[in-house]
Amino acid sequence: MSTPQPPMPQTAAPNWQAAPGSSYPSYTSPIPVVRTHLGHALASEWTKIRSVRSTMWTLGVFVLLVVGIGLSVAALIAGNASEGSLSKENPLSFGFFGLLLGSMCIITLGVLTTASEYGTGMIRTTVTACPSRGRVLVAKSIVFFAVAFVVTLGSALLVALADVSMLDAREPSGQEWLKGTLGISLYMALLGLLSLVVGSIIRHSAGAITIMIGVLLAPLVIALFMFSESLQDLQQALFEYSIPNQLSVFYSQSLSNSGPSGWDPLWIMLGVTAAAFAGAYALLEKRDV
Template sequence: MRGDTRTDRTELRAEPRPPAGRAGFRQAIGHEWIKFTSVRSTLWTAVAAGTVTALGAVFVALSESLQPDDTVLGGSLTLAVVGQMLAAVFGVLVVSGEYASGTIRTTLTACPRRGTVVAAKTTLVASVLYAVGLISCTAAYLLGDALLPSGTYAQGEPLPALFGAAASFAVSGLLGLAIGLLVRHSAGAVTAAVAVLLLPSLLGPLFGDFQGWVAGVSPTAALEKVIQTSDAGAEVVGSLGAGASLLLVAGYTVGVLLVAGTAFRLRDVH
């Protein structure tokens, strides 16, 4: 009996413990996708960003509101700026919604590595919004081309402009994500994100000769240059080209996202 007891104890001591489970990047992406498709606020915000952009082309064509110097591309994508703002709101909600509901604790329990969580959210936001932007902007251009009077307006250059417009949606969403990580409160973060997009253009005229420098740093200015709207004159939104303007916005968005990611790793979740 004693020998059997010692054997049982030895077997119990030798029995391997189950490994402590830690979700890796692939699992974190899966979790983020499930949350995106199951939370109504984020799902419908992404849908709204695409819908308003595409339907804007129909509205512009039926209202006959384009100016003679407008292009089919720029006119069709007039409401892409609204879609861009909704993209920024989407980025905010991806993180602030978890703080509001308290599920951020569950997320960090499943994946304690906060850098992985930020990387997963960044990948989801960029991927979803690039797809939404590309599909909706392409649909808007095709609708505008079909509905606007043939030969009345210059066509514009849809390629690579449509890819650039999609990239501007993704960049705006990442900027919203960074602001959401820093502010953590949905209403405050949404207000801050919309302000970042709109204030440079609104305040630009107050700076006189420097209007183009001030307004030109906004994500909306980069989008207007990309889609070649008649409002994107150098005196209004600066003399940087479309590609350079988009890279400028992407550059400072990466910087803000790095700061936000660092704050997320250092701060408590409350």
């Protein structure tokens, strides 16, 4: 028979008592907590745009096209022009060809600034860090516009100074200097900003770039094949308001005899970009990321 085991001694139930509040001092984080504002979003977007390789590549190719083609055209003309044949020409106008090709680089960078984040999923991190979507779009726009304007102005000014020194042409007026450097730089930056907004609306890099290349070249190409007399008015409008013609207006050599003149192309691009920005802002607040 088994020997019965003595009963185990029972321990008293613990008497849990809530500690008085005064025994736990309040915790203060060593990390300063500040209210976020647009400046923080600008700093974030500046870090992004200068740290990705696509920015360096696109801007590098842009400068190469604008400066390389601008100087090459001027050198070619200077070497083959007869004496006095350029006396009435604006020497700044020969920078047009490089800027026209370089605009595709500005368009590409503008689209990638927004659309690439949707492709990689980075936009979720961006919106988590800054829940105000409108602030994100404004910050991206300001940073991109500043970068595009400064790079374009530096490139256009370099080509302008070189062309004036290389060509035996008349001295440009102050208005021509202003339009051929500052005006064209503002226009190019707005064109890139329009691409950025389209990228935010489409949310697909290849699709948005295709749309913007079409906006750049399609009106002029379509107008070239309108031979019917019934389409004369439409053909003329496409010529006048195409982006290549608007670029040429800044050099006082419009491709058409009518249409925008003076600073009109800048106001047209500003109005179109503002309307597209308003649409992108409204969509950004309604759609999921």
